[in-house]
Amino acid sequence: MSGKADFYVLYRWRLKTGMEQQFTDAWAQMTELIREQRGGLGSRLHYRDDGWWVAYAAWPSRDHWMRSKDLGPADQALAKLMNDAIAERQPAEELLPVRDLVAGKR
Secondary structure, eight states: OOSOOOEEEEEEEEEOTTOHHHHHHHHHHHHHHHHHHHOOOOEEEEEOTTSEEEEEEEESOHHHHHHHHHHOOSOHHHHHHHHHHEEEEEEEEEEOOSOOOGGGOO
């Protein structure tokens, strides 16, 4: 992720069995579109051993995220591919960084 992130959003999903590749491919493409078109700073996707997939997206500010969110999905077809793969989701959580030590940041 590049740029200065002052705001993060945490997402959590359980995926339908066999739909993981569809979801991760669509997620990656959607993340790139959001970066290119809406000012997002990128995202990281993780898998937990309890079956939950977790991503956190970096934004320059909460206002940037809210403006993007208000526009709806960056791509309807990719959003459908992602949604079709999701069995369960948790509400998005807004996060404000306190200290960032990823990649040597201090």
